[in-house]
Amino acid sequence: MxxxxxxxxxxxxxxxxxxxxxxxxxxxxxxxxxxxxxxxxxxxxADGGEGTLEAFAAAVPGARRMPVEVIGPAGTAVAASWLLLPAGHGGAAGTVGVVELASTSGIELLGARRRGLDADTSGFGQAIAAALDAGVDRLVLGIGSSSSTDGGIGMLRALGARVTDATGHEVAPGVRGLSAIADVDLSALRPLPAGGAVVLSDVSNPLLGERGAAAVFGPQKGLEPAGVADAEAGLARWSASVPDGASLAATPGAGAAGGTGFGLLAWGARLTPGAREVAELIxxxxxxxxxxxxxxxxxxxxxxxxxxxxxxxxxxxxxxxxxxxxxxxxxxxxxxxxxxxxxxxxxxxxxxxxxxxxxxxxxxxxxxxxxxxxxxxxxxxxxxxxx
Known part of the structure; x- marks a missing residue:
């Protein structure tokens, strides 16, 4: 040579x-x-799971980590961060905020423990809110390595949604709260940034059914067979409470990250194969x-x-x-x-x-x-x- x-x-x-x-x-x-x-x-x-932030940070000149404290899947504070990419990457005219579910609501944060019934996506939503507060023009959201099967409810709550039971109180976090859903109010949900939000995932599972979030991924997150059945019924109740929920639930990728894909679709985000989007941005x-x-x-x-x-x-x-x-x-x-x-x-x-x-x-x-x-x-x- x-x-x-x-x-x-x-x-x-x-x-x-x-x-x-x-x-x-x-x-x-x-x-x-x-x-x-x-x-x-x-x-x-990366394809949206663990390591997505690291991949962008290593490949994009001028990328900045933005520290944020969130409530993790154990219900305690977690020191995390999201990544601010300068304008011009991946065709974006303005800045891009990259937020990773793995580092905010991910299963690795629990170690050997599993909280299949109680873990939720609140921390992920809090990090997204922090990126919106910083004024990003576009969001890139990686949703692999989830610890929960909450359908993205915790995330949407952190962005302004209200999910309440028959008494008007917020339902419990995680799978435990799904069966109590009586009303869903998305009117105060924060709007998407001007450039929208793209969701990175290599999972094409729908929300419900034998290929759905509960049946396929629930056991990995610590759900016993009875818990899988409860989660399936609860996710069906959740999707029936959301505008156009049946159509969104059938969308490929809606079942990703314990149904977080569904929650993001309900917000108006777009799901895309992770590798292709990451390649464009870097x-x-x-x-x-x-x-x-x-x-x-x-x-x-x-x-x-x-x-x-x-x-x-x-x-x-x-x-x-x-x-x-x-x-x-x-x-x-x-x-x-x-x-x-x-x-x-x-x-x-x-x-x-x-x-x-x-x-x-x-x-x-x-x-x-x-x-x-x-x-x-x-x-x-x-x-x-x-x-």
């Missing part, structure tokens, strides 16, 4: 192991250990257009990863730009299709076991970066020596 290598690292988080920004930095450090002169551009990716297409290699990946690459996940999206973007893509994943399942990638690295295989890979993700990501740099160097040397 001649000249300076140009590499873009556009990798998702390795959930429960390492965030996207740190993963990208580890790969870049490994590459530079082999090729110190390379221009390695970091564009950490200028990924422009970076990829100049790259000789694009490195992407996620924690577990399997047969479902081709359906809107970050690696498949990035590989498609690279192919359109005429650049090869390489895959780095914590594990690559037997049913995974890696045909779109010029090279692939499984950290589990390199480390010898999943446990070893999870214990030291930065180390093995560093090694993966070095391996790919060595491969690129060999390929370049072979090309230059060809007759």
């Amino acid at each position: 001649t000249g300076t290598s140009r590499v873009v690292v556009a990798i998702d988080s390795f959930k429960g192991s390492i965030g996207a920004a740190d993963a990208a930095r580890s790969i870049a450090a490994g590459w530079h250990a082999v090729d110190p002169e390379a221009a390695v551009e970091l564009r950490p990716m 200028g990924l297409a422009e970076a990829v257009a100049e790259a000789e290699l694009v490195i992407t990946g996620e924690g577990s690459f399997d047969g479902q990863s081709a359906a809107g996940k970050v690696p498949a999206f990035v590989a498609e973007l690279a192919a359109r730009a005429g650049a090869p893509a390489a895959l780095v994943a914590g594990r690559i399942a037997a049913d995974a299709d890696t045909a779109a990638f010029a090279a692939s690295v499984s950290l589990t295989e390199r480390a010898g076991s999943a446990a070893a890979s999870l214990a030291e993700p930065a180390r093995w990501l560093h090694e993966a970066g070095a391996m790919l740099a060595q491969r690129q160097r060999r390929d370049g040397a072979a090309s230059s020596n060809a007759p």
Whole structure:
């Protein structure tokens, strides 16, 4: 290879192991250990879940963290933040506020505990309100990693909605309050910013039914079978109390984050596949257009990863730009299709076991970066020596 290598690292988080920004930095450090002169551009990716703020903060010059204290899923104060992006990113004429449910109402905030009946999305709504108070022109809302199945009621309350029982009192937070809903008043709900609100999610589940928020995701949030049934009935009651609720409940993505997708639709927000929107806001297409290699990946690459996940999206973007893509994943399942990638690295295989890979993700990501740099160097040397 001649000249300076140009590499873009556009990798998702390795959930429960390492965030996207740190993963990208580890790969870049490994590459530079082999090729110190390379221009390695970091564009950490996200799909709306944990790590969304980190991805934007690492990729967008001038992004500012804005501290905010909210009520978390345990009902106690949580020190969180939202991200202020300067004007001009993703085609936005004004400033953009990025708010992440994971860091305000997310399941990771509970540790090993689960509060399936009581956790709600109040903190997420409080952070959104803080961004609105700051005068942002547009909102980008990541709704992965939710701890609750409240249909977004806590969030909407923080934005001015009233959800009351037969006595006129506010219903209890979380699933416990759903069955008591008698009246919903959205008249004092804060308006969307001028540029609207876009919701990042890779979940297409509706609000109700066998693919709905309660049935599919409720057990992950600590609901026993009886609690799942209560949540399903309560979410049906909630959707019937909202204007055009039946149509909104059937919208793909309404069941995301315990029904928070539904609550955001009721507010007037727009749901969109997370990877595509994040890529636009961080200028990924422009970076990829100049790259000789694009490195992407996620924690577990399997047969479902081709359906809107970050690696498949990035590989498609690279192919359109005429650049090869390489895959780095914590594990690559037997049913995974890696045909779109010029090279692939499984950290589990390199480390010898999943446990070893999870214990030291930065180390093995560093090694993966070095391996790919060595491969690129060999390929370049072979090309230059060809007759």
